[in-house]
Amino acid sequence: xxxxxxxxxxxxxGCAVTxxxxxxxxxxxxxxxxxxxxxxxxxxxxxxxxVVCGDSVARLGPGGxxxxxxQPGTVTCHTETETADEVEFETRPGGVYYLKEDIxxxxxxxxxxxxxxxxxxxxxxxxxxxxxEPGSIVxxxx
Amino acid sequence: MLEFSLVMAFRRLIGIVPGIAxxxxxxxxxxxxxxxxxxxxxxxxxxxxxxxQAAVTSQAESAxxxxxxxxxxxxxNPRTLPPAVAASLSDSxxxxxxxxxxxxxxxxxxxxxxxxxxxxxxVGYPLGNYSVTAFASLGISKGDKVLGDxxxxxxxxxxxxxxxxxxxxxxxHAAKAAVRQKIDEQLYRxxxxxxxxxxxxxxx
Numbered sequence: 001x002x003x004x005x006x007x008x009x010x011x012x013x014g015c016a017v018t019x020x021x022x023x024x025x026x027x028x029x030x031x032x033x034x035x036x037x038x039x040x041x042x043x044x045x046x047x048x049x050x051v052v053c054g055d056s057v058a059r060l061g062p063g064g065x066x067x068x069x070x071q072p073g074t075v076t077c078h079t080e081t082e083t084a085d086e087v088e089f090e091t092r093p094g095g096v097y098y099l100k101e102d103i104x105x106x107x108x109x110x111x112x113x114x115x116x117x118x119x120x121x122x123x124x125x126x127x128x129x130x131x132x133e134p135g136s137i138v139x140x141x142x
Numbered sequence: 143m144l145e146f147s148l149v150m151a152f153r154r155l156i157g158i159v160p161g162i163a164x165x166x167x168x169x170x171x172x173x174x175x176x177x178x179x180x181x182x183x184x185x186x187x188x189x190x191x192x193x194x195q196a197a198v199t200s201q202a203e204s205a206x207x208x209x210x211x212x213x214x215x216x217x218x219n220p221r222t223l224p225p226a227v228a229a230s231l232s233d234s235x236x237x238x239x240x241x242x243x244x245x246x247x248x249x250x251x252x253x254x255x256x257x258x259x260x261x262x263x264x265v266g267y268p269l270g271n272y273s274v275t276a277f278a279s280l281g282i283s284k285g286d287k288v289l290g291d292x293x294x295x296x297x298x299x300x301x302x303x304x305x306x307x308x309x310x311x312x313x314x315h316a317a318k319a320a321v322r323q324k325i326d327e328q329l330y331r332x333x334x335x336x337x338x339x340x341x342x343x344x345x346x
Contacts, residue, residue, distance in 0.1 A: 043254045076311070083307040088314060090219070104269055105257060107304055115272075116247040116310060 037065035044103030044110035064133030098122030294324035
């Protein structure tokens with residue numbers, strides 16, 4: 001019984017991301033930032049669907065966040081498993097934008113959702129839910 | 143014996159009534175949710191058009207008709223303007239357009255623990271929704287005189303289910319198109335007064 005509880009606890013927490021707590025970074029001159037975060041949720045916690053924003057792609061685990069540095073203009077962020085979700089930002093130099101990722105129920109695999117967030121809600125939520133996930137963002141190859 | 147039966151029937155009725163009331167309340171809530179979500183198709187206005195308003199709406203929906211004067215854009219992206227304003231741009235005009243558009247987003251997700259055990263989930267009952275509110279404002283001025291000031295707001299909501307998921311981008315595009323159409327409709331309704339004010343030099 002004790003062993004089962006330990007295994008269950010390990011499974012429940014094992015998928016959560018570890019890393020540095022949220023800290024606002026300063027955007028390089030002439031660029032904009034898109035923060036993407038994924039609050040912890042046991043459902044779909046094994047899934048890390050790629051999120052493509054501009055030229056970069058991130059795979060976030062539950063409880064992780066990342067920062068895309070993008071060129072000003074129209075930037076599309078996209079993710080897909082069984083279904084797809086897509087959002088668009090009109091970014092300005094020095095602008096900071098927030099995106100929340102969530103995995104919901106799917107027919108055969110969890111459905112990813114991308115929610116554009118207002119900065120007040122997003123900052124409060126990232127500070128309590130998420131840590132910087134090292135190595136989860138790479139330049140998109142094509 | 144008859145008295146006993148009546149008392150039993152009355153007691154049973156008292157027991158059933160709260161159940162019926164609860165069912166009715168729940169059913170009413172769910173029907174209302176659906177009605178709110180689906181009653182206004184995306185890209186249309188909520189109020190049914192009639193008479194002159196119908197003409198204005200069809201004018202705004204069809205090919206853009208330029209305004210009776212030209213203006214230059216002070217603030218705003220020329221690619222994201224209401225069609226009537228976009229068709230009336232001129233860099234040399236002394237009339238100024240100032241257009242702003244703001245989008246806010248919201249979403250609701252049914253708690254996963256609830257939806258997982260709800261049989262309705264598997265027949266396509268909504269698991270949550272996306273919503274977008276678009277707000278637009280257009281100011282038209284000549285010198286220090288304001289010729290016109292227009293605002294519009296559109297709120298769109300789309301449900302997602304186990305089998306259907308809209309994307310935020312299509313909802314955003316629909317909300318932007320709807321709010322621009324509302325600004326255009328106001329401009330067409332006011333075009334006579336605007337033309338006169340522009341010719342006079344501006345009175346509001």
